[in-house]
Amino acid sequence: MSQPILTVDNLSVRFGEGSAAVDAVKSVSFSLERGKTLAIVGESGSGKSVTALSIMRLLAYPKASHPSGAIHFNGNDVLAMDEQALRELRGNQVSMIFQEPMTSLNPLHTIEKQIGESLWLHKQLTGSAARERIIELLNLVGIREPEKRLKSYPHELSGGQRQRVMIAMALANEPQLLIADEPTTALDVTVEKQILDLLDSLQQKLGMAILLITHDLNIVRHHADYVCAMYRGELVEHGATDALFSAPQHPYTQQLLAAEPNGTPAPLESGAQEIVSAENLRVWFPTRKSFFGKPLEYLKAVDDIALQLKAGETLGIVGESGSGKTTMGMAILRLISSQGDIFFQQQRIDNLPQRHITPLRRELQVVFQDPYGSLSPRMSVGECLAEGLEVHGIGDAQARIQLIEKALEEVGLEPEMRHRYPHEFSGGQRQRISIARALILKPKVIVLDEPTSALDRTVQVQIVDLLRNIQRKYKISYIFISHDLAVVKAMSHRVMVVKKGKIVEENSTDALFSSPQTEYTQTLLNAAFS
Known part of the structure; x- marks a missing residue:
């Protein structure tokens, strides 16, 4: 056995x-050799990310x-390093992809x-040499037309594109x-495979060690050499990947490996009414303008899409990163400008002024993809959840506290957690807070963006069951x-597959998963379940 690079x-x-x-x-020990991958798995709040952040x-x-x-x-000894040594270590000898x-x-x-900063600090690369390296890196991680993305800001990229920039x-x-x-x-699963294959090839080329923190056990099975399972801050089991997956010893590891979202949503009621629809929906972003500001070229994020959603129904929308999934959801909620007709409960809303849209916000809610970015760091969890109740004039102060506590309990959090702030929670816990914030208003429609x-x-299994139970109880519709x-x-009654802003296939969940009609859908399914 070679000398570990990390102990x-x-x-x-x-x-x-x-x-x-x-x-x-609590008293965690492990080591990692050059060219090997060690995965740390465990539920949200188990101490995985805290352990990783300690290393840097x-x-x-x-x-x-x-x-x-x-x-x-x-x-x-990292814990004994001064600031100068840490600056040399971070981003150069040890790098991190944040959650x-x-x-x-x-x-x-x-x-x-942002990418150039690291190149300048550690390799003194500037100008055309730095730009060439940045374009090479963006190509490596699958950013299309990277030359056009150099001047983009993070908010102009999709969630998947931002993740690729981080990588x-x-x-x-x-x-x-x-x-x-x-x-x-x-x-998405196709890009995920490309990125993981890229990391594998770089690992072989550079002899790089990888400490992988993930909840996706399929990734662990195919890409990790060793696994550590953590539970409530303790390392409960570790060993070679094949051995741990074939014969897990600890009850928690057994439970983790057995967990898989399953079941189906409750059948739609006969005669369920259409609650949301869109026709000829378009969201085009100008990418090049003339001297006088007239758009000359567009990024067609959503291009002439039609959509229907019934009361109590879940419409699943899948597709690769940057395909327009989130943009479509935000357009339907009137959170971004769009063209085309949008209807809510048979009323056209795309042409309503903002003062008429505001009262509808109680009925149309969203759970954003990035929970930390969507929760105010200056507000306690209770204040974050109370905000919607106050805006819509629901209940007095005491009633709101009861509603907040009930909402937190519904998503598996303790009521007293309402006094804490977002930075005091793990990523998974913050996601549950975001779901509670949307559910507390008991809306008719929720757009769930990577919830x-x-x-x-x-x-995930708990949240899927929770969302299905709430849907059954309150007849909420989900996108x-x-x-x-x-x-x-x-989760879904129907599934829509989108690519480059257009629908490539739409069908009932059973039909689409059992008999996909297009090559693109087949590729997605093969990548997900192979």
């Missing part, structure tokens, strides 16, 4: 002091502390500047260790946007 020995992480202290990680000393010190343990990279790309990318800087930044200096925290949550992407499989086809299959 974590008896590591503990504590947040706070005294009676308020929380032990997030990126926790909120001094609020965070290490009561015990040591971290050695290439034989050097939430929208909050990890600087909204004020272009993609070119390009992490790979820019060809690190010895790559920490990948949920690197494919925002990616389970940040959740491990055990919690369910996701790249996770197993979840789409369990």
Whole structure:
């Protein structure tokens, strides 16, 4: 056995002091060799990301502390490094793909500047040499026409495209260790396969070690050499991937491997009325303008799409990153400008002024893809959930507290958590808070944009069951946007497949999954279930 490049020995992480202290990680030990991949799996809040952030000393010190343990990279004690040594380490010898790309990318800087910063700091690359390397990296991670994306800002990219930019930044200096925290949550299955194959090839080429944090056990099975399972801050089981998957020893690992979204949504009531529809829906973004500001070229994000949704129905929308899925959902909610006719309960809403749309917001809700970016860091969870109740004048102060506590319980969180702030929760917990915020108003329609992407499989199963039960109870209609086809299959009555802004196939869930008609749909299904 070769010398490990990374050794974590008896590591503990504590947040706070005294009676308020929380032990997030408890005496965790593992090692990782060059050219190998170690996956850390476990439910949301189990300490996976906290362990990974400790390796680069990126926790909120001094609020965070290490009561015990040591971290050695290439034989050097990371916990004893000064700031100069850490700057040399971060982004150069060790890089990280963060879980939430929208909050990890600087909204004020272009993609070119953000990737170029790392190249300049560690390799002194500037000008045309840096630009050439940036274009090469964007090509590597599958960004189409990267030359046109250099001047783009993060908000101008889809969730999957932002994730790919994060991966390009992490790979820019060809690190010895790559920490990948949920690197494919925002990616569709075809791009996910491309990215993972890319990481595998770079690993072989560079001898790079990869620490992979993911809830997707299919990825772990195919791409990891070793697995560590964490539960409530403790390492409950570790071993070679094949051995752990074939004969898991710990009850939690057994439960994790057995978790898979299944079942079907409740059948539609006979005579269910159409609640939302759209005809000739178009969202075109100008990409090039004349000297006088007249658009000359467009990015056709949504191009002449028709959509229907009945009361109590779930329409699943799938397709590759950048295909227009989210843009379509935002257009239907009148959150972005569009052309075409949009109807809600037989009333045309695309031509209504904003003052008439505001009262409809209670009926039309959304769960955004990036929960951290959509929750105000200055507001407690209770205040985030109360905001909608206050805007729509629902209940007095005491009634609102009861509604907030009930909403948190419905998504599997403790009522007293309403006093905490978003940064105090894991990614999966923040996603559940976002779902609670939409559910608290008991709307008629919810657009769910990748609502389970940040959740491990055990919690995904719980959330799928929760959403189906709430749909059955309140007759809510869902537009369910996701790249996770197993979840789409369990949630949806019908599925729409989109590519480059157009519908390529639409059918009932059973028919589409059992007999896909187009080559593109077949490719998606093969990538998801192979």
